[in-house]
Amino acid sequence: MFFTLTSSSVRNTILTNESGQAVYTTNTPGKMGSRTTTLSKIKPSEKKGEMRDDFETIAEIEWHFFASSIFRMNGKELRTKEFIPSGGLQGRRRTFTGPDGKSYKWVLNFTSVTLELADGSQTNLASFQRISTFGGSGAVLEVSPLVSHMLDLVILTFIYVEKLRRDKETATRNAAIAAIVS
Numbered sequence: 001m002f003f004t005l006t007s008s009s010v011r012n013t014i015l016t017n018e019s020g021q022a023v024y025t026t027n028t029p030g031k032m033g034s035r036t037t038t039l040s041k042i043k044p045s046e047k048k049g050e051m052r053d054d055f056e057t058i059a060e061i062e063w064h065f066f067a068s069s070i071f072r073m074n075g076k077e078l079r080t081k082e083f084i085p086s087g088g089l090q091g092r093r094r095t096f097t098g099p100d101g102k103s104y105k106w107v108l109n110f111t112s113v114t115l116e117l118a119d120g121s122q123t124n125l126a127s128f129q130r131i132s133t134f135g136g137s138g139a140v141l142e143v144s145p146l147v148s149h150m151l152d153l154v155i156l157t158f159i160y161v162e163k164l165r166r167d168k169e170t171a172t173r174n175a176a177i178a179a180i181v182s
Contacts, residue, residue, distance in 0.1 A: 001148070003155075005139040010162045011037045015141065015155065022053055024155055028063075037061045039156055059156045063163075073156060084157060090168070094161050098150050106161040110169065113161050115147070115154065126154055128162060 003023065007013035011028035021042070028037040040055035059073040068081040084096040084106075095105040095118050103118035104125065115126035126143045147154050 001143045001145070001151075003141040003143065005141070008139070010159050010166075011035075022055075025055055026159060035063050037063065037159060039152075039159065041152065058152050061156070061160055069160070071156065071160070073153070080160065084160065092168075094157070094164075096157060098147075098153065100149065104147075106157060108161055108165040108168070110172075113158065113165055115158070126158065128158065 002018050003015040005013045005015055009028075011026055013026050014022045015024040015026075017023050023042050025040045026037055027040070028035050037060065038057055039059040039061075041058045043054050043056045045054055059071065062070040062072070064070070068079040071078040071080065071083060084094045087093040087095060087105075088107075092108040093105050094108070095103060097103055105116055105118040107114045107116060111130065113128045114124055117123045117125065123146075124144070125147045126141065128139065128141045130139045141155075141158060143151065143154055
């Protein structure tokens with residue numbers, strides 16, 4: 001499955017499938033203080049023949065700067081430091097347990113993120129790439145059918161880790177600029 005993001009912000013975007021159909025949306029209102037990202041998923045229209053996109057909220061991420069952020073999904077609240085803790089060099093690994101009992105890890109590279117089984121096999125289950133074309137730029141998330149049983153969780157954790165990766169990218173860029181200026 002391929003999802004294209006319609007915005008450069010993972011916290012305020014629409015994820016469309018290969019046919020251009022909106023499947024997920026993210027919305028994060030406000031600019032300051034504690035912010036919450038709402039993840040919504042398309043649901044079938046309840047009226048026959050109606051071609052309107054209806055979405056239902058399936059999860060939230062309550063972002064915190066100094067404390068653990070919180071995932072809300074399926075009636076549960078999960079603190080990120082317990083559910084998807086950081087590991088690896090500079091915290092560039094985020095590991096979580098799926099509903100199937102398997103361990104998965106997001107690897108945060110400098111310009112991309114990938115999801116793998118955390119069993120040492122390095123089985124690629126999802127990858128995110130920003131792409132540049134003559135007409136502009138975009139971003140694509142490719143998700144393997146092997147994790148289709150937990151697609152909502154993959155999307156939710158992707159939003160979280162990609163936001164963290166972008167924050168690290170921005171901090172690195174700002175440090176480099178500061179070093180040049182001084």
